[in-house]
Amino acid sequence: MATENLSIPLEVGPKTDLEAEARRERRSESWIAERAIEAYLAAKKRKREAIDVAVTDADKGVFVSKEAVDRWVESWSNGEAAIKPAPDILPPDK
Structure with missing residues (x-):
């Protein structure tokens, strides 16, 4: 899969948490951040799909x-x- 770089400014607290999690998991910060973004986007997609189903039911x-x-x-x-x-x-x- 092709990759692209992304620069995200983070407040000190989340950055510190990300660094700590990366150390605990023995992974890079970027790996942890990528998994978090993937999980966030998947959750948003599931929510949108559930709303679409609910709206369809409501219309009926x-x-x-x-x-x-x-x-x-x-x-x-x-x-x-x-x-x-x-x-x-x-x-x-x-």
Whole structure:
């Protein structure tokens, strides 16, 4: 894969953390930074895709109720994280 150089000014705190992480991992700072950027971009892509799906469902009148979401979120704190709820508000049959 072709590479290009990128110069990023960092505040002292993040730069110090990056240096420390690179030492711990026995990797270069640039390797750590590249993995972090890749992870950030992948997370942003997943979020955009999830939003696109949610907008498509909303355009169809398909939603998850507040009550179902509340039950799901509550399950996180009791150590039994439930599966995310399925849509329970659907458009009327035509």
